[in-house]
Amino acid sequence: MTYSYNCLIVSDIGDGVFHVQLNRPKKMNALDQEIWDEIGDVFTRLDTDENCRVVIISGNGRAFSTGIDLQSFSSGLVMDDDMDVARRSRKILRDLEKMQYSFTLIEKCCKPVIAAIHGHCIGGGIDITSACDIRYCSKETDFSVKEVAVGLAADVGSLNRLPKIIGNHGWLREVAMTARHFGAKEALEQGFVSRVCDSYDAVMAVAKETAKVIATSSPVAVQGTKIVLNYARDHPVEESLRYVALWNMSQLQTDDIAESAVAVMTRGPKPNYSKL
Numbered sequence: 712m713t714y715s716y717n718c719l720i721v722s723d724i725g726d727g728v729f730h731v732q733l734n735r736p737k738k739m740n741a742l743d744q745e746i747w748d749e750i751g752d753v754f755t756r757l758d759t760d761e762n763c764r765v766v767i768i769s770g771n772g773r774a775f776s777t778g779i780d781l782q783s784f785s786s787g788l789v790m791d792d793d794m795d796v797a798r799r800s801r802k803i804l805r806d807l808e809k810m811q812y813s814f815t816l817i818e819k820c821c822k823p824v825i826a827a828i829h830g831h832c833i834g835g836g837i838d839i840t841s842a843c844d845i846r847y848c849s850k851e852t853d854f855s856v857k858e859v860a861v862g863l864a865a866d867v868g869s870l871n872r873l874p875k876i877i878g879n880h881g882w883l884r885e886v887a888m889t890a891r892h893f894g895a896k897e898a899l900e901q902g903f904v905s906r907v908c909d910s911y912d913a914v915m916a917v918a919k920e921t922a923k924v925i926a927t928s929s930p931v932a933v934q935g936t937k938i939v940l941n942y943a944r945d946h947p948v949e950e951s952l953r954y955v956a957l958w959n960m961s962q963l964q965t966d967d968i969a970e971s972a973v974a975v976m977t978r979g980p981k982p983n984y985s986k987l
């Protein structure tokens with residue numbers, strides 16, 4: 712599969728690891744409609760690309776992303792006067808759900824997605840990274856759940872996913888209601904990121920290391936783990952136990968288990984697992 716986009720750079724960086732770079736560096740990867748649509752498209756395709764086992768997402772230039780493109784957002788808010796309230800509202804609903812779904816496709820992609828964050832990660836940048844499986848950042852990263860500062864309640868994932876990531880709801884409500892900026896140290900303390908590195912290059916190096924370990928493991932096991940963890944996050948334990956049992960009813964029949972067991976028992980190298 713070839714991946715060609717206007718606002719994303721997508722590269723196969725080897726060992727089953729793909730790198731998706733947000734690429735509007737002059738606008739600090741602010742999110743206009745085009746990049747929004749491209750994010751949805753690339754994760755739909757990576758989901759079924761059997762050469763891809765893990766994805767790293769990062770930003771080209773000075774930032775991961777400074778959130779919604781405020782220029783195109785404000786011009787998009789000028790509504791068509793010919794529409795009545797009902798029709799205008801239904802259009803807004805459709806547009807919002809489409810925008811939400813682009814980021815939900817990151818979560819739905821059965822390949823693990825690692826966010827390598829640097830510079831600024833603001834508003835929509837938090838929405839994107841909240842939908843990722845693992846978040847690392849560089850020590851100078853500036854974070855903000857900024858939506859309140861631009862007059863809206865965050866509606867494309869932050870308010871929905873952050874409470875599932877961060878245990879300290881008082882802290883979360885404080886940063887979401889004040890739009891206060893916070894740094895890498897605080898993001899680590901609160902569990903939003905799991906590692907802080909010295910620079911963008913160092914974050915990418917650590918992300919690649921983790922990605923490689925995951926990519927050389929059984930894709931049946933890794934993808935099943937993501938799918939089951941997503942389910943467990945949103946359902947009671949009893950239901951998710953049933954779900955994993957039904958899932959593994961088929962997935963335990965994989966050759967990967969016997970191959971893995973031999974490698975573990977003989978302390979041999981990891982097997983070359985078939986693509987999935």
Ligand SMILES: CC/C=C\C=C\CC(=O)SCCNC(=O)CCNC(=O)[C@H](O)C(C)(C)COP(=O)(O)OP(=O)(O)OC[C@H]1O[C@@H](n2cnc3c(N)ncnc32)[C@H](O)[C@@H]1OP(=O)(O)O
Nearest residue numbers: 737738739741777778779780781782831833834835857858
């Ligand atoms: C329907 C709703 C769905 C989703 C809603 C999401 C809400 C959000 O995302 S809220 C967050 C909105 N973003 C912001 O508030 C950040 C705005 N940017 C800044 O505050 C600053 O750019 C900065 C991040 C503090 C960096 O400052 P500095 O280092 O001084 O760089 P600049 O000169 O300001 O920026 C360089 C260049 O990028 C353009 N730019 C940066 N961010 C955005 C943006 N979000 N939208 C549009 N353009 C942006 C900036 O205008 C500059 O462009 P020039 O052409 O060089 O002027």
